[in-house]
Amino acid sequence: MIECKDIKKEYKTGDETTQVLKGLTFTINDGEYVAIMGPSGSGKSTLMHILGALDTPTSGTYFLDGKDVSKLGDHELADIRKEKVGFVFQAFNLLPRATVVRNVALPLVYAGVPKQEREKIAKKALIQAGFDEARFNHLSNQLSGGQMQRVAIARALVNNPSLLLADEPTGNLDTKTGEIVLQTFEKLNEQGHTIILITHEEDVAKHARRIIHIKDGEIIKDEKIK
Amino acid sequence: MAETSIPKTTIKVVDLIEETFSAVSSNKTRSGLTMLGIIIGIASVIAMVAIGTGAQSSIEARISSLGANLLTVQPGAPRTFGSTVNAGRGNAQTLTKDDATSLTSLSGVKAVSPESTNREQIVSSTSNTNTSVIGAVSAYPEVHNMSVDQGLWFTDSQVSGFAKVAVIGPTVQGDLFNGTATSTVIGQNIRINGLPFTIIGITASKGGSGFGNTDNNIYIPLSTAQQFITGSVYVGSISIEAASQGVMDTVTTEVTNALLARHKITDPTKADFNIINQADIASTASSVTGTFTALLAAVAGISLVVGGIGIMNMMLTTVTERTREIGLRKAIGAQRTDITTQFLAEAVVLTVLGGIIGIMLGWLVSWGVTRFFAITTQVSVNSILLAFGVSAGIGILFGYYPAVRASKLNPIEALRYE
Known part of the structure; x- marks a missing residue:
């Protein structure tokens, strides 16, 4: 469960202070599929970084599964990311010249899981993400965009996170492949995964069950659509 | 953001080795060229020390050919060897x-x-x-x-x-x-x-x-x-x-x-006499050749330092090139120490591999010098151990800065890096 209370984020450049997030308060329950939507510069990426424990807010509190994440140091944030968050990026960010299975298993390396077990879990995650079993040992740079994003989704799932964070996951894909990827998220949500989708496209956001509209660092609308 | 607990490494040693070798072998040409600097450095240290040591033992053999187990009693007050030069001999x-x-x-x-x-x-x-x-x-x-x-x-x-x-x-x-x-x-x-x-x-x-x-x-x-x-x-x-x-x-x-x-x-x-031991003369001569060996080794050592700078240069390039990878690793939960250890390990693997090849090459060069120029050479175990230690040390020394730089990258910026 995600509980954000009056989240503010400021950046200082010289004497000027830019307020990127101006006090956001919202709750996302377990099992929800939420799209955070807004134009570029709205602060949605900054919010994603805070929700993903990559960054901390200037003020306000963020509880993830009952734990206050907003005031942690680098070291604990890394632990939170390792245990509770799965990222899916627009640019996939796979290791080139590494096999599909190795890419997916990478988060488990830092979790200290032994190699054989790692591969077993990785394969399970790949099947969950709807990845073709025949390509498990292909190198990641031999795959198409849609396949790469499925590998990335499997990698995000592999440590069984509380939260799946997808940052413009269809941004680098054509409409048809993007559609397939979004269907994958829907399926995962049906299986009980909490998913937060960050996007600027209405068509993409519509796939979620709830949309939080952000503009100029403020929530302008929070709607349930399904 | 203050660190509230002691950073720990979460990656296992087996996995670290696997990650390292996969990184080093993913760009074989560049890894090979970088290692070449260390190979040449180590090989020249081994060969130069071998030539120096060889010269030392051949001079010692020459001195002992003047007479085995020889003591010379000379008239006059004891003086240090070298200053006697016949000044007192025959006079006193x-x-x-x-x-x-x-x-x-x-x-x-x-x-x-x-x-x-x-x-x-x-x-x-x-x-x-x-x-x-x-x-x-x-x-x-x-x-x-x-x-x-x-x-x-x-x-x-x-x-x-x-x-x-x-x-x-x-x-x-x-x-x-x-x-x-x-x-x-x-x-x-x-x-x-x-x-x-x-x-x-x-x-x-x-x-x-x-x-x-x-x-x-x-x-x-x-x-x-x-x-x-x-x-x-x-x-x-x-x-x-x-x-x-x-x-x-x-x-x-x-x-x-x-x-x-x-x-x-x-x-x-x-x-009213002094006794000169042949062994003393031999040890004086070998201290002279020892200095000469040290000089050769120092010259060769400079090329080793140049090789080390090559390692640092390559590691810095690697860190820049793999910025997104570092960002990703951090996003999926890698600690700062994990990143430092990984890049440090890559540098050490390069220098140690280079060191091993360098030792073999140095040995070959020494053998060639003996074979084709009839100069006695001796490859000592000490110089091999030293070369091995030095190459690992160079990896740590010159790999540390790039590794720390990698670990300090901000994950958000690193993920956005084009």
Whole structure:
């Protein structure tokens, strides 16, 4: 469960202070599929970084599964990311010249899981993400965009996170492949995964069950659509 | 953001090794070229030290060829080796032939050879020369590791009978009897200090050794030299051959005590002679070649440092190139120490692999130098261990900065890096 209370984020450049997030308060329950939507510069990426424990807010509190994440140091944030968050990026960010299975298993390396077990879990995650079993040992740079994003989704799932964070996951894909990827998220949500989708496209956001509209660092609308 | 607990590494060693080798082998050309710097550095250190050590042992062998287990007793107050350069020899007259005779009975002494040296004008029927005339006894060739090539060395009875016989070195032979067949030189007469001597032998050539060319000497019986040339009962020096290397120190003490007693000197610091150990000369020479080896190694070491900078350069490039990968690793939960360890391990693997190849190459070069240039080389275990340690150390030293830089990257910026 995600509980954000009056989240503010400021950046200082010289004497000027830019307020990127101006006090956001919202709750996302377990099992929800939420799209955070807004134009570029709205602060949605900054919010994603805070929700993903990559960054901390200037003020306000963020509880993830009952734990206050907003005031942690680098070291604990890394632990939170390792245990509770799965990222899916627009640019996939796979290791080139590494096999599909190795890419997916990478988060488990830092979790200290032994190699054989790692591969077993990785394969399970790949099947969950709807990845073709025949390509498990292909190198990641031999795959198409849609396949790469499925590998990335499997990698995000592999440590069984509380939260799946997808940052413009269809941004680098054509409409048809993007559609397939979004269907994958829907399926995962049906299986009980909490998913937060960050996007600027209405068509993409519509796939979620709830949309939080952000503009100029403020929530302008929070709607349930399904 | 303050660190609230001690950072720990979460990655396992097996996984670290796998990650490292996959990274190093993913760009083989670049890894190979970077390693080349270390390979050349290590190989040159190994080869240079091998050449230096080889030179050292060949010089030591040369010195011991002047006489095995040799002690030389010289008249005069003890001085450091090197400053004696004949300044006192023959002038300070304290040693006699009787001193020498008394030493023969000491245990551990194999042979004793009292000697005198004078520079004289030598005249043959056809030519003349100026060289060292050494008054010697029958034990001389044995003590000085010398052999007679043609004819004979003088006997004890010739020594005691003041015989006017001479054994000449091959250089003297060339100077005095150029063009005369060697077999006819024996039996010829020469004049030393105006006195006629009959040549009875020619010594085998030992070559110039840098410590006096023995090929340019003339040897006559000590008694004859004392009677007709030096005109004194004193000898220039006494050479003693010890029975073995192990008893050198014991013999030195015994000889010192015996001579102090004979010369009625109670305070050893006032001894009127000093004893030079062949081993001391050898150690002086090897300290000289040791310096020379260190110099060669230092020059080679510079190329090793250059190789290390190559490693650092490559690692910095790698860190920049893999910024997104670092961002991703951090996003999925890698700690800062995980990133540092990974990049440090990559640098160390490169330098250690380079070091191993460098050691083999250095060995090959040393072998080639011996094989094709006939220069003695010795690859020492120490230099190999040192090279190995140094290459690993260079990896840590030059890999540390890039690794820390990688670990300090902000994950958000790193993920956005184009």
